[in-house]
Amino acid sequence: MTPLLRAQPAFDWLHAARHYFAVLLVAHPIWEIAQLPLYTIWKGGTLPQMAFAVAHCTAGDLLIGMSALALAVIVVGNPGWPQRHFARVALATVAIGVAYTIYSEWLNVDVRGAWAYAPAMPRLPWLGTGLAPFAQWLAVPVLAFWRLARLRRAVSR
Secondary structure, three states, X not given: OOHHHOOOOOOOHHHHHXXXXXXXXXXXXXXXXXXHHHEOHHHHOOHHHHHHHHHHHHHHHHHHHHHHHHHHHHHHOOOOOXXXXXXXHHHHHXXXXXXXXXXXXXXXXXXXXXXXXXXXXXXXXXXXXXXXXXXXXXXXXXXXXXXXXXXXXXXXX
């Protein structure tokens, strides 16, 4: 069979994970840069310190995002994912990312003092977690899964 006549490969877990990672790789550094004014480093840090913070946080975001996806696939997924149990894995991934973010923000802001919120950072009233990082872990994975859902539909046509 010539390459032009081969069937398009199924949208399997590896394709899904790669596309998910690609969205995270683009969206997280954009979000990290956009929310810098909500942290004290914006006024107290140098440009190299801010660049390092963005790179460091983006690397952490990628690790958290991929770990959350892997854990969700293992716990609530199916060998046929992403064709089966797609929504279940998406919800679990977002929940894991949000839960970890709440814990990490508490640990690093309130316990360790590794970073600090500027007065401009809105906080969730019941937790004290910054609204920007909380929203990041809702918006970015949802964007990634929206993209995966579109790709999954396109491949299944």
